[in-house]
Amino acid sequence: MATDLDGTLLDSTGSVSPRTRRALRLARAAGAEIVFVTARAPRGVEPIAEAAGVSGTAVCSNGAIVYDLAAREIVTRHDLHPEAAAHVIDVLAEALPGVAFAVETGTVVLAEPGYDVHHHDPRSRREVRSVRETAEPFVKLLAWSGRHSVDDMAAAAAEAVAGRAEVTHSGVGGLLEISAPGVTKAGTLAGFCAQRGVEPAEVAAFGDMPNDLAVLAFAGAGYAMANAHHLVLAAVERRTLSNDDHGVAVVLERLYGP
Structure with missing residues (x-):
């Protein structure tokens, strides 16, 4: 089950x-x-x-x-490769103005300024200037926007990412979850x-x-x-x-x- x-x-x-x-x-x-x-x-x-x-x-x-x-x-x-993540960040930032990013390492969330999502355990969140500078491996790229509906975001992201990653969401307002291709x-x-x-x-x-x-x-x-x-x-x-x-x-x- x-x-x-x-x-x-x-x-x-x-x-x-x-x-x-x-x-x-x-x-x-x-x-x-x-x-x-x-x-x-x-x-x-x-x-x-x-x-x-x-x-x-x-x-x-x-x-x-x-x-x-x-x-x-x-x-x-299964980690998301940093180069693939950087590409996704670029295309989503263009497709969804105002989007902010974080990454899930498997143990903590590393969040940029403007990433306004409250996770289950606030102690697991750390602030970073940019997720591009993250040295730790990570399993999910998280993209949040308060300007767009999550369904519209998912549609735009799926087209923009074009097979370089898996894009989905689990109902949290304005939050996309992006994993490695095939994951x-x-x-x-x-x-x-x-x-x-x-x-x-x-x-x-x-x-x-x-x-x-x-x-x-x-x-x-x-x-x-x-x-x-x-x-x-x-x-x-x-x-x-x-x-x-x-x-x-x-x-x-x-x-x-x-």
Whole structure:
């Protein structure tokens, strides 16, 4: 079972409800392996895994990191090459005037002036003059603007980047998330499943945002949350209730209940 976190497994307060915890226990007792597939970095996943009682593997940073929750270590990571990132910065700055940038290293966010996004743990943010000067490897380039809708930004960025990177978003206003070419939630999940001999038909998946679309298409049973982005609702036939109505738990109870 593969699930997104924000807007999907978590309710609107960012919590795992008691009903969802019980449903996850039910699934594990039936032999299901639970994999978090999220835009969050590992530091943002660990407290949720603890609250949910999940200790397996997490696909983090939109597929750029595979993280062992029990060992608390990165198993694999796919960095965005600095030259590719510099090109993306140039084309996005031209296509989206006023955009500001940050990078996710896997452990911290390095943010330029004007990057007005509040991440889950403010202690993980460091200010830098320019992300171009970042010496650390990074897994995501983040582009934010208060002047444009995120859907318009995504459309402009996809055209401007032209295959040099993966561009998506997870619902945060005005924020694009940019990864190395070919790095997606679905691609990393598919590799994880192939290593374990798990067929796509055996996978149930849950999501709510455009960065979940390929995961829901990969899974034999992909469920869109009732609160999902309009592009997800238009593309995914299977539905469950909203995150605040325990939509993931409802399906797990049906699949694994007595």
